[in-house]
Amino acid sequence: MSKSIKLAILGLGTVGTGVVNLINDNLAELKRRSGREIIITEVGTRRQRDDIDPSIIQNDDLMAIAASDNVDIVIEVIGGTTLAKDIIMHAIKNGKHVVTANKALLAEHGNEIFALAEAHDVHVAYEAAVAGGIPIIKVMREALAANKIDWLAGIINGTGNFIMTEMRDKGRPFEDVLVEAQELGYAEADPTFDVEGIDAAHKLALLASIAFGIPLQFDKVYCEGITGITLQDVNYAEELGYRIKHLGFAVRRNSEDGQQGSAGIELRVHPTLIPQDALLANVNGVKNAVLVNSHPLGQTLYCGDGAGAGATASAVMADVMDLVRVLGTNDHSQRSHHVPHLAFMPEQLSDTPILRAEQMTTGYYLRVHAYDNPGVLADITRILSDAGINIDAILQKPAHKLGQVPVIILTLPVVESQMNLAIAKIEKLAAVTDKVVRIRLDELAQ
Ligand code: HSE
Numbered sequence: 331m332s333k334s335i336k337l338a339i340l341g342l343g344t345v346g347t348g349v350v351n352l353i354n355d356n357l358a359e360l361k362r363r364s365g366r367e368i369i370i371t372e373v374g375t376r377r378q379r380d381d382i383d384p385s386i387i388q389n390d391d392l393m394a395i396a397a398s399d400n401v402d403i404v405i406e407v408i409g410g411t412t413l414a415k416d417i418i419m420h421a422i423k424n425g426k427h428v429v430t431a432n433k434a435l436l437a438e439h440g441n442e443i444f445a446l447a448e449a450h451d452v453h454v455a456y457e458a459a460v461a462g463g464i465p466i467i468k469v470m471r472e473a474l475a476a477n478k479i480d481w482l483a484g485i486i487n488g489t490g491n492f493i494m495t496e497m498r499d500k501g502r503p504f505e506d507v508l509v510e511a512q513e514l515g516y517a518e519a520d521p522t523f524d525v526e527g528i529d530a531a532h533k534l535a536l537l538a539s540i541a542f543g544i545p546l547q548f549d550k551v552y553c554e555g556i557t558g559i560t561l562q563d564v565n566y567a568e569e570l571g572y573r574i575k576h577l578g579f580a581v582r583r584n585s586e587d588g589q590q591g592s593a594g595i596e597l598r599v600h601p602t603l604i605p606q607d608a609l610l611a612n613v614n615g616v617k618n619a620v621l622v623n624s625h626p627l628g629q630t631l632y633c634g635d636g637a638g639a640g641a642t643a644s645a646v647m648a649d650v651m652d653l654v655r656v657l658g659t660n661d662h663s664q665r666s667h668h669v670p671h672l673a674f675m676p677e678q679l680s681d682t683p684i685l686r687a688e689q690m691t692t693g694y695y696l697r698v699h700a701y702d703n704p705g706v707l708a709d710i711t712r713i714l715s716d717a718g719i720n721i722d723a724i725l726q727k728p729a730h731k732l733g734q735v736p737v738i739i740l741t742l743p744v745v746e747s748q749m750n751l752a753i754a755k756i757e758k759l760a761a762v763t764d765k766v767v768r769i770r771l772d773e774l775a776q
Pocket of ligand 1: 459461462486487488489490516517518524529636637638
């Protein structure tokens with residue numbers, strides 16, 4: 331048998347502990363699949379743990395572990411973008427392959443990290459960074475390598491999907507469900523990353539780069555979370571045959587495809603109305619799902635647990651197994667044995683522009699509150715029609731507080747700048763009492 335592969339696990343939180351458990355549980359399986367003995371030689375942890383095998387060195391000096399001769403592959407699961415970055419850069423400079431679940435770090439500094447890895451002929455693998463246990467990085471970089479990807483849409487934050495599902499199905503309050511998601515190990519250390527859409531935006535930036543061969547551009551992802559979603563809107567959407575899901579979209583808009591908007595790429599994360607019978611509308615709880623539309627394959631859907639110890643450890647160890655096979659050859663340079671980090675050759679990355687929010691095209695759900703006066707509905711619909719906005723459905727509820735009526739309008743796709751102008755005019759109508767509530771609606775994700 332060839333020499334053993336030595337792993338260091340940096341961080342023993344939910345994911346790090348999940349990796350240790352997975353290796354213990356499936357040791358024989360891992361050896362049979364790789365033909366190599368896989369051993370954990372060092373773990374990086376701030377406090378000594380007595381549940382760790384005594385043969386494993388526990389060390390709080392993570393930089394030392396990243397350079398240790400006793401380590402072939404460094405698994406970074408501490409999270410964050412400062413110390414984790416220093417450690418990964420140090421490991422790369424010391425010729426270590428790195429496996430990380432750190433989507434925030436890669437979304438924000440991946441261009442620099444991948445360039446350094448290429449220069450040092452090592453690989454930074456990151457299956458666990460996107461959609462938990464779903465092997466979406468491998469699918470998009472390898473299985474779909476012959477396709478041109480037009481768009482992808484996905485539920486890519488397990489915590490957010492868990493919260494939305496529990497609220498809708500059980501009417502549970504937002505805060506209670508969030509606490510449960512934290513207890514189950516789904517939520518980020520700072521859960522605002524989950525509920526404000528930032529975690530999903532990190533993952534979308536990674537997926538979009540792989541889909542379109544563009545550099546990582548997290549700062550250009552339009553990002554809206556779920557904190558403003560009310561049960562009232564969830565119920566009106568259901569009444570109209572739609573469901574509100576928190577989705578990430580990466581869409582290539584071509585000038586020749588008949589769209590109203592500009593050519594470029596839309597990167598957006600936001601609550602979205604989708605038809606109740608759409609596949610993504612029925613992905614519930616902590617499940618993630620990514621729907622990819624590619625040519626010539628067509629639509630394919632990838633679904634599974636998007637967060638939690640077991641799901642994330644599965645993805646971490648899939649990367650380790652890939653690297654173990656590379657390390658088993660005489661030539662383990664990443665260029666010869668690996669698809670490029672972002673699926674396209676680094677010198678072939680494209681400068682296709684990312685569209686600004688005002689240039690993006692989606693349908694809309696509008697909730698307008700107005701006094702129940704004759705002609706109000708006509709005024710609202712005239713403003714929309716003057717702006718060239720096509721109404722798809724209207725729902726007017728009977729008057730409730732102080733003679734006001736909620737009017738719900740669904741529109742066909744429109745460029746956001748036009749919708750902004752129309753909403754500003756609607757809000758100026760004397761009979762309209764509140765700010766217009768708007769939620770995007772998308773028919774892509776059928
Ligand atoms: N907080 C993340 C989620 C964990 O809920 O999806 C997995 O990335």
